[in-house]
Amino acid sequence: MPEVIAIAGKGGVGKTTIGGMLVRYLVEKVKRSPVLAVDADPNSNLNEVLGVSVHSTIGEAREKLKNDVPTGMSKDNWVEYKVQEAVVEAKGFDLLVMGRPEGPGCYCAANSMAKKYIDALKGNYSSVVVDNEAGMEHMSRLVTQDVDVLYVVSDPTPRGILTVSRILAIIGELGLHIRRTVVIVNRFHEKDRDTMAKAAVEKGVTIGGTVRDDEVLSESDAAGRTIFELEASSAALLDAYGIFERTVTGVG
Numbered sequence: 001m002p003e004v005i006a007i008a009g010k011g012g013v014g015k016t017t018i019g020g021m022l023v024r025y026l027v028e029k030v031k032r033s034p035v036l037a038v039d040a041d042p043n044s045n046l047n048e049v050l051g052v053s054v055h056s057t058i059g060e061a062r063e064k065l066k067n068d069v070p071t072g073m074s075k076d077n078w079v080e081y082k083v084q085e086a087v088v089e090a091k092g093f094d095l096l097v098m099g100r101p102e103g104p105g106c107y108c109a110a111n112s113m114a115k116k117y118i119d120a121l122k123g124n125y126s127s128v129v130v131d132n133e134a135g136m137e138h139m140s141r142l143v144t145q146d147v148d149v150l151y152v153v154s155d156p157t158p159r160g161i162l163t164v165s166r167i168l169a170i171i172g173e174l175g176l177h178i179r180r181t182v183v184i185v186n187r188f189h190e191k192d193r194d195t196m197a198k199a200a201v202e203k204g205v206t207i208g209g210t211v212r213d214d215e216v217l218s219e220s221d222a223a224g225r226t227i228f229e230l231e232a233s234s235a236a237l238l239d240a241y242g243i244f245e246r247t248v249t250g251v252g
Helices: 015-028 046-050 058-064 075-086 108-124 137-141 158-174 190-203 215-222 235-247
Strands: 003-009 035-039 093-097 127-131 146-154 177-188 207-212
Touching (some): 015 035, 015 146, 015 177, 035 046, 035 108, 075 093, 146 158, 158 177, 158 190, 177 235, 190 207, 215 235
Parallel strands (some): 003 127, 035 093, 035 127, 146 177, 177 207
16 A cells, blocks of 8 residues: 655645655655655646646536536446546656535535545555645545545744644544644744744644755745755755654655
């Protein structure tokens, strides 16, 4: 079975960038190919971080299911075909995007469909990396319920640490099957250390690692470069790799 690694956190903390770094780490350092990257955030942009184009999503397949099933094909076979069609192949990894459902309505139907077919697909991969929807309320809708490592990403502010504590509490309440949870504080400055540490103690949060705020990464993002084009000397990349090395199962 593949190792399943999920990324969670509130919006704006850089969790998708952390997810992109993780895919690069697994492909480049662990050489754990192929990796399946899943963008489970309706505000999809993991493909931009990874540098691949997306032409089809699970959300689109769900909408087409309403009136577009070819004659003589069962709904299950048609959906399986459309999901396979939505898998984008790249060097060392594949990408599957949930996407936004068209029109009003709950995201749950596409999410439920994704769970079924990700479970069917993941046996073809050595690792699965899932970039989840931002926020806390989605935790009950994780597209895979058996997670080996969950990275909860925060910024170094007391409010960010408070959100992490709430996410961790929800995880406990839901009884999710998560083998290991690691809190990553992203965009860290040394001046933030004391405030961050105080907030973590007050909220009962154990910080598993910090990733420095990095001008090299910011300039790379501004230039539209992918995570694979980020210089290996990037402080943020080095920090993230250090965390992955310690926490990804079978590596550290």
